Amino acid sequence: MPDHVLILGYEMPVLPPCETCNYQDLTQFQHASFSQFAKLHTAEDLPPLVVSSLFDTRGDAFEVATTLNALAFKGEYCVMAPPLAQRKVVLRELQKAAPDVDISLITLPELADA
16 A cells, blocks of 8 residues: 555545455545645646545545546546446546546445445
């Protein structure tokens, strides 16, 4: 796991192990708001891993993905979401919005109540 992670939003859960990643308790890493993220002008300002929720009252993963793509971000973008009926469709749309970004989509049952 990278020692520098940018978490967009402030309430992120402890993540269970998953097939595509090995993230643990994300509360220990650097947090930022969606509005702070929107002010970035270069990928050099970002750590190798950016994490956000699929939707938030202040922004969403599609905005983040397109911004990362425009910044030529070369790290990984991990999107957390509640269980989705069309998970593959959502992931495909995120990848279409940011074809040059390594995107993973993790669905967590505990986010269903959030």
